[in-house]
Amino acid sequence: MSPDTNETPDLLGPGDEALLRELRAAARRFDPPPDSVLEAARGSLTWRTIDAELAALEFDSAVDQATTAVRGGEGPRLLTFAAPGLNIEVEVSPIGPRRQLVGQLVPAQPARIDVRHAGGVTTVRADQLGRFDADAISAGPVSLRCHLGDAPSSVPVVTEWIPL
Amino acid sequence: MGASIDVRDLARAAAAGDQHGWDGLVERFGGLVWSTVRAHGLGPGDGADAAQTTWLLLAEQLERLEDQHERLGVWLAATARRESLRLLGAARVAAAAAPPPSPEPPAGAAGAPGREALLWRVIRELPEHCRRLLRVLLTAPPPSHEEVSAALDLPVTGIAAARDACLQDFRHRMVNIGIRTELEDS
Numbered sequence: 001m002s003p004d005t006n007e008t009p010d011l012l013g014p015g016d017e018a019l020l021r022e023l024r025a026a027a028r029r030f031d032p033p034p035d036s037v038l039e040a041a042r043g044s045l046t047w048r049t050i051d052a053e054l055a056a057l058e059f060d061s062a063v064d065q066a067t068t069a070v071r072g073g074e075g076p077r078l079l080t081f082a083a084p085g086l087n088i089e090v091e092v093s094p095i096g097p098r099r100q101l102v103g104q105l106v107p108a109q110p111a112r113i114d115v116r117h118a119g120g121v122t123t124v125r126a127d128q129l130g131r132f133d134a135d136a137i138s139a140g141p142v143s144l145r146c147h148l149g150d151a152p153s154s155v156p157v158v159t160e161w162i163p164l
Numbered sequence: 165m166g167a168s169i170d171v172r173d174l175a176r177a178a179a180a181g182d183q184h185g186w187d188g189l190v191e192r193f194g195g196l197v198w199s200t201v202r203a204h205g206l207g208p209g210d211g212a213d214a215a216q217t218t219w220l221l222l223a224e225q226l227e228r229l230e231d232q233h234e235r236l237g238v239w240l241a242a243t244a245r246r247e248s249l250r251l252l253g254a255a256r257v258a259a260a261a262a263p264p265p266s267p268e269p270p271a272g273a274a275g276a277p278g279r280e281a282l283l284w285r286v287i288r289e290l291p292e293h294c295r296r297l298l299r300v301l302l303t304a305p306p307p308s309h310e311e312v313s314a315a316l317d318l319p320v321t322g323i324a325a326a327r328d329a330c331l332q333d334f335r336h337r338m339v340n341i342g343i344r345t346e347l348e349d350s
Contacts, residue, residue: 016328019331020301020302020306020331022280022283023287023298023302024303024304024306025280026280026281026284026287027284027299027303027304028304030280030284031198031202032195032198033194033199034198034208036212037198037211037212037216038194040212040215040216040219041190041194041197041216041219042183042186042187042190044186044216044222045178045181045183045186045223047223048181048224049224050181054225060250060254062250062254063249063250063253063254140213140216141213141216141217143220143224158224160221160224161217162250163210163214163216163217163250163251163254
């Protein structure tokens, strides 16, 4: 892959260009993307769900309340994901390196929920009131895949990934 | 020109589930995602989480992003920035009572000999805005100004001037410690 394929709309002096080249070599030596990070990136494609409805992250107490809840650190982190016709509310509590999730589907309905995380896939059920919980979820990126109701053919709803 | 067509082809293949196409995207933009999270001061652990979340989000949304396939680097840089800020925010709330962890543990170069190590140390001593800008600009392969703009939320039009000022600052510091750079040589 040629290093000069990107457009460079401004003129860079020859001295600057040489300096940048040298600095780029230093960056490559001292802070390259770790192999484990690139390996995980290559493995990410296998997690995609084809033909799913995407539930976007609408609220994250860690970010949206970061300024008001400065005394925080107490209580679970609250997340809300929204898809057309479905909200997924999740409370996240850290237990050492693991996470415990307690959730609620709105409107309330039963579902099978795959919690996808670094440790694999943990499948739990939401009851008639839409409540579910999952223990021993690995810290790191997490996504929920919800198969609503009892119809196995229904389109699953997949939340955005979020590091927990 | 060639680059954007390549990226579009890779993205289309990856969106259809082709692993080789996806690997091509990782090869092209893996450095950009990493330097974006590092520029925001994330250490190796949080940086790895932010980077992986960025790639997982892309995998999930690639089909829907068809109109952005040729600007995928911009999308990835903006997403890596957003995920970096999320992790920084989450860490701040979790550690509200405790002092914040030191943002970026020294990356290499500490005791390494040689000119490259020296250059890297001087970069790390630059003011924060220069350190961040250079960290992204020094990505391999070199990012476009649009990608740098998305990674750091800076106006595209100001990047060249900011870069030149930061390189100037860098040269001054090198001269102060008695090291020559190419400007004097050429």
